[in-house]
Amino acid sequence: MVVTVGAQEAMLLVLRALIRSTDDLLAVADPCYVGITGAARLLDVETVPVPEGHDGLRLQQLRAACRAARHAGRRIRLCYVAPDFSNPGGNRMPRHQRERLLELAEAEDFLILEDNVYGFTAAPGDELPPLKALDRNRRVIHLGTFAKVCFPGARIGYVVADQTVRTADGGSTLLAGQLARLKSMVTVNTPPLSQAVIGGMLLEHGGSLANRCRALSATYRRNLALLLDGLDRLAKAGLPPGVEWSRPAGGLFVRMRLSIPVDDALLARSADSYGVLWTPMAHFHLGPGGNDMLRLSCSYLTPEQIRTGVLRLGEFLHGEIRR
Structure with missing residues (x-):
């Protein structure tokens, strides 16, 4: 269910795997991190901007965008969101808003790409569960990175993708497996030196980076x-x-x-x-x-x-x- 991949590369791979038609649209916060919008431009994926307030995406506007797309014979296939202290807005989605977003994804039949880069910076006692922890229907693809807790130069992250997707031959597989196959055609493998550095840091900290994250x-x-x-x-x-x-x-x-x-x-x-x-x-x-x-x-x-x-x-x- 987990693929080791650079965070920026992961965005490109997820879009490539899930958005296969010009009828499929990507919803993003406005303003938005340029990594995901840049990946969308590279793949000619059309983006739908959704205003973002202090408590995250404006869900009424997201619902309206889903219905407008459906009325035009298209669909919001994926919604990118950074629920904790987003880049660039710095906004945070409270728990009730996270649950409403998950309910909306189920009702309007879209997947959520959760970019969980800054959640660990919350003050002790003020932590909120990531969307993936609240996800009961496998609507969330969770994107994480070691850049902010180890060092940026490693360019190592991961994707948690437990959704079942159809293959070209009519079968099915986990989305994580599909991403791994796509990655093998793009970069062959995540650089072993970078993986070794992150692995060494994990070993140094007893297999968990929780204490390092707190510091x-x-x-x-x-x-x-x-x-x-x-x-x-x-x-x-x-x-x-x-x-x-x-x-x-x-x-x-x-x-x-x-x-x-x-x-x-x-x-x-x-x-x-x-x-x-x-x-x-x-x-x-x-x-x-x-x-x-x-x-x-x-x-x-x-x-x-x-x-x-x-x-x-x-x-x-x-x-x-x-x-």
Whole structure:
């Protein structure tokens, strides 16, 4: 039921395995992680944007999209969702919303691709079960990665895919087996050196990365708190009008809204003149949204780097908004 594969590659393989007709559609959050939308573009898979709020996907709009597709003789085949502190929005889906999404998937007959990258960053006692843990009808394909808990360069992840699918000869197999066969034609095998590194880390930690996850979670929460505290200090010292930001409870990302257009030219000035980097939110939107927003990231930075970055960000905001 489990396939070892890079997370980005897994998205490509799942789309290739499940979306085999131009009548099949992929629903995604808007804004959305560019990895899944990029994979869809490579495979000519049409995406259907669904607005995302602070509590995750807007399920009424997702239901309406399913019915609109069916009315047009098509169907939502797969819905991509990151329920915990999503990239780039930083939003989190509460438990009751997760259960409603599973009920909707059953009622409208679509599968869910759950990207569970940042769930481990929740504070102790605030953890929520992944969608796969709540899944009673095998609607969820669960995607995980070792990048955030071991190291990104290994490019090792996994897919839990226990759904039964039809084969070309009329038989059936587990989706995990189908993904493994597709992978063998794409990359032959997951790099053995990378697998050995992750395997060594598992052996070092007694076969479980739970303790390592807890330690890294504390580091990520510290970094997020330092970033938010730094932004609060900027606000107390005085910021140009129209500057506001999100306050996620976990994950690595904070969204900031400005009163000026946010584009690549502004990013270039921020890097060249102020020495601080961020990402324009417009890159994550499927439509015209996000043109006045940027995304801040605080993953592997040291406390000193975060403090320096916040100070430079303040100089950037004053210099560019008041220019």
